[in-house]
Amino acid sequence: MSSAGPLGGRTIVVTRPRAQAAPLAEAIAAAGGNPLIFPLLEIAPAADPAPLAAAIADLPQYSLAVFISPNAVDHAVPAILARGAWPAGLRPAAVGPGTVKALAAHGIANCLVPAERFDSEALLELPELAAAAVDGRRVAIFRGDGGRELLAATLRQRGATVDCITCYQRSGPTAGADELLAAWRAGRLDALTVSSSEGLRHLCELLDGAGMACLRATPLFVPHARIAESARALGLDKIILTAAADAGIIAGLVAYNWLA
Structure with missing residues (x-):
């Protein structure tokens, strides 16, 4: 030491x-x-892989894909890219810089991310997530089981159609x-x-x-x-x-x- x-x-x-x-x-x-x-x-894949598979199949229909954590990237993006290239019209978004870095490791850039405070509240303050920007658009939120509902609920209030996709599960130490x-x-x-x-x-x-x-x-x-x-x-x-x-x-x- x-x-x-x-x-x-x-x-x-x-x-x-x-x-x-x-x-x-x-x-x-x-x-x-x-x-x-x-x-x-401790992080493990979601118990039910079907929602992730369904979201990936429908991914080109979304305008925004939000990744809540690096774990969400690790458990969703390899499956997304295994099916094909990242959809050209799909903007990635992240809550914090660790998630941006995880996306960049897969070649996914141009990511929306708060500049200072890294949480759902700060992400929702970005102009790209204002009502005028998301009204009528589809948003996918990739997250763990039991995540906070603030982001999804607020985007729905702003007129977006939001799907929350559980791609990993959390548990305490074994x-x-x-x-x-x-x-x-x-x-x-x-x-x-x-x-x-x-x-x-x-x-x-x-x-x-x-x-x-x-x-x-x-x-x-x-x-x-x-x-x-x-x-x-x-x-x-x-x-x-x-x-x-x-x-x-x-x-x-x-x-x-x-x-x-």
Whole structure:
């Protein structure tokens, strides 16, 4: 473990799904920290593949395809491109830069994405999603099971015909929290980064009373106010709200006063 860099050898837990954990873990390591990858969400293909297959067959009829997360890209785009080229008249949209990057890896560019705050609310503020732009058009939203309804409901209110396609499913960790508990007992767990309210709930369900006491005493870095609200509702108060995405989390970690 290196002690060089602004994170000074501190152990930082990365809780993103395993397929998306590497960039943040690498940034923590580059800043001198010791990343501990402990995914709070496990991702699998949707239980029923038929809705995705039907949407792909009808894709040229849509004007906009919204991808809620990199997982949505990973579980939908390969199947889309296996059927043929990306439809020329179909505009891709994404909630955040990680999803844009995932689309770009498949050669899909010209993606609509918010500039600063990365959530459904910010996406809906784009002029391309205003009522004048979407009224009478078909929109496909590729997402996981049980996603938020705000985006679809608002676009329908604006006159769009919206289909929500579940292309992956989320679940909590299948392993217990022994790795985290051991790190806490050894005094070598300095902070957690959490990018999902659902994942945070899974973590609290894994922990017993002693584990929750450790969690309450550990700085929790979150990149969205909605996650901070969820953390407070779960009885946590050592919460550091950072700017969005991995870059915001790293900036928050580096700026934190670890000696306070």
